[in-house]
Amino acid sequence: MSAVIDKVRRNFRDINYAQALRRAFDDQPMQCSLYVTDQCNLDCGYCTEYDNSVPHPTFEQLTTWIRKIRSFGTERIALVGGEPLMHPEIVELVRFCKGLGMSTSLTTNGFLLNKQLVADLAAAGLDVMQISIDRVTPSAVTKKSLKTVERKLELLRDSRIKLHLTGVICADTLDECEQVLDFGLSRDIPTEIRLVHADPEGMMRVAPGERARLRGIIERMIERKRAGEKVHTTRALLDYQLGLLDGRDMTQEWVCAAGFKLFFVSAKGKFFECSMRHTERDVMSMTLEDLKAYHRRKECQNGCGVYCVVGVSMFRDNPGRYIAGEVMPRLRQTWNDLTRASGKLQAFEILADVTEPIRRRLPVLARDRDDSTSRRD
Numbered sequence: 001m002s003a004v005i006d007k008v009r010r011n012f013r014d015i016n017y018a019q020a021l022r023r024a025f026d027d028q029p030m031q032c033s034l035y036v037t038d039q040c041n042l043d044c045g046y047c048t049e050y051d052n053s054v055p056h057p058t059f060e061q062l063t064t065w066i067r068k069i070r071s072f073g074t075e076r077i078a079l080v081g082g083e084p085l086m087h088p089e090i091v092e093l094v095r096f097c098k099g100l101g102m103s104t105s106l107t108t109n110g111f112l113l114n115k116q117l118v119a120d121l122a123a124a125g126l127d128v129m130q131i132s133i134d135r136v137t138p139s140a141v142t143k144k145s146l147k148t149v150e151r152k153l154e155l156l157r158d159s160r161i162k163l164h165l166t167g168v169i170c171a172d173t174l175d176e177c178e179q180v181l182d183f184g185l186s187r188d189i190p191t192e193i194r195l196v197h198a199d200p201e202g203m204m205r206v207a208p209g210e211r212a213r214l215r216g217i218i219e220r221m222i223e224r225k226r227a228g229e230k231v232h233t234t235r236a237l238l239d240y241q242l243g244l245l246d247g248r249d250m251t252q253e254w255v256c257a258a259g260f261k262l263f264f265v266s267a268k269g270k271f272f273e274c275s276m277r278h279t280e281r282d283v284m285s286m287t288l289e290d291l292k293a294y295h296r297r298k299e300c301q302n303g304c305g306v307y308c309v310v311g312v313s314m315f316r317d318n319p320g321r322y323i324a325g326e327v328m329p330r331l332r333q334t335w336n337d338l339t340r341a342s343g344k345l346q347a348f349e350i351l352a353d354v355t356e357p358i359r360r361r362l363p364v365l366a367r368d369r370d371d372s373t374s375r376r377d
Helices: 002-013 017-025 059-071 090-099 115-124 146-156 177-186 211-226 235-245 288-292 307-317 319-342 344-361 363-376
Strands: 031-035 076-080 103-108 128-132 162-169 191-195 262-265 270-272 278-282
Touching (some): 031 059, 031 307, 059 090, 115 146, 146 177, 162 177, 177 211
Parallel strands (some): 031 076, 103 128
Antiparallel strands (some): 262 270
8 A cells, every 4th residue: 555655646746836837937947858879779760869970978078068957957857869778877877967966867768778777777866767669569660669678667667767658650650559558558657659750851751650540549548648547748749749630830839948948968069959950059158048049939840749849838838728638637547546556435535645745835725725724713
């Protein structure tokens, strides 16, 4: 039972909307994605983010860039690649980020994971590991499949590291991507699959797939999220992907926060607005005022597939709508966790206990509670 209560508490810690709102509207970035290497052990057909001809940046280079990233007020850092586990000092990089007080995640294909590495990353403080899985079996387009990494996932079963699964939906993965979603959700692992997006030149490197089938996959994810399954994306982004499939121009619905609230740093120390829009500016030369200047509408917004950017931008521009789509699914997730373990009556008691700290943190609810107490007296 204590494990269930801990899980519920984690669920509610993950939706600290008061803090999210504060960070969305302040003048500092929320997250940076740092390419710790351009090298990768795979060559997926849709990928634009690897180059095995260049060496890894040194630990000293990376830590210098990380200090600069932190100096902007950035609280979250995502270690990406390439394949970040190929960097020989990845564990020490995680430890360095955590030493600066940053929430730290890592995105990997999982092929290089082993028991000792998982233990070392956990000891270094890694908060989240996102493993990319596109299909059940490998193909010419993508080797990231359940067949090749399912045993690796077992290494994280009892780890303190939060595990997320994510996959790409395209013509090549259409027949199997929902099986990946089923696999993760049936094991209580937050999982999502997303539409493939174009490369920096606006070209599709792989066929996107039949529109009607793509739409059906997104609609089924919406239903599963509504039912309380742990679909690891927001309702706003699922609706956005439906809009992409319908060819709807959504550029007036949000102002792009890429380069400001969320920015990227390359494995050469260059500042990138996002994974698709690169610059030759050294991150070390950037100022906070430089970052703020990137918060504007951009010609590339229409059809944007950099979903992390879209999500942050939509949250900043319409937080009420964004949050409204998340509260009930998260409550249903929590209720499902509790009733499976304890039955409905005890679930009410546990839910009241674990949500009390949240109610105390929210000023409106606190005032309501105090007013109610005064009336009883």
